[in-house]
Amino acid sequence: MEKNTIKRVPKENIIFGIRSVIEWVKAGKDLNKILIQRGMNKELFLELKDVLAGKSYQLQFVPIEKLNSFTDQNHQGVIALTSPIKYYKVEDIVEDLIADKKKPFILALDRITDVRNFGAIARAAECQGVDAILIPSKGSAKVNADSIKTSAGALSRMKVCITDSLKESLFYIQQCGVRLIACTEKSKTLLHEVNLKGSVAFILGSEKDGITSDLLNISDFNCKIPMSGKISSLNVSVATGILLYERYRQEIY
Secondary structure, eight states, X not given: OOTTOOOOOOGGGEEESHHHHHHHHHTTOOOSEEEEETTOOOHHHHHHHHHHTTOOXXXXXXXXXXXXXXXXXXXXXXXXXXXXXXXXXXXXXHHHHHXXXXXXXXXXXXXXXXXXXXXXXXXXXXXXXXXXXEEESSSSOOSOHHXXXXXXXXXXXXXXXXXXXXXXXXXXXXXXXXXXXXXXXXXXXXXXXXXXXXXXXXXXXXXXXXXXXXXHHHOSEEEBOOOOSSOOOOOHHHHHHXXXXXXXXXXXX
16 A cells, blocks of 8 residues: 555544544543644634543544545544444343333434434434434444534434344333334324323334334334424424423423
8 A cells, every 4th residue: 555545444433523522532432543633723622632631542633635535524623533333232221221220211213314314313312311222224324424423422422222123122122111102293192192201212213204014013102293384294303302302391390
């Protein structure tokens, strides 16, 4: 390989954006190296320097051209190289929560492929105390540089579980006492009419196809978000935020 040739790194193994890297470091996640634009002097960069103080991460100051070779997105002069993303098993997480006498709070995403929607959902989920996000191994957005950036670093703290069968994993946690609640515009029951408290797994589907019939059939409850406008559907990340807030409202009041 020539001296100036840059080895292409998969998006799954990079994080870009100062805030995303800050949150990754704060969460204690592994980083192989942090690449920083030479001459960087932004206010957020000063915060990054404070976060990195006393830590043993390998830093390398590089020309902006090298950073641009990793992504054409706005990297803000900082890119971190990570180890392969770690995914979890939802069965293990639910069992551990129950053993600790906690009530599992899971978010299951059925065929949501847009990484920005996935990142925005993760951000809302982390803010509202979701224990884990469950996604299928095929036909779903994954944790990568774009979703981490969109999540504002929330994916550094959120446990993401992956499964070969959403139906089987959801059925298993249902047998553990977790109620399955599907949010679908096909329902006749309004969101606030359903008890969202306690051990629950919310199921959300893609904007194009919604939730598969297999998952709707095993759900304990279906509900929809009330709307009074002429547009009949919401962006899935917006719908997630409304759903999570309604649970929070019920828990508090």
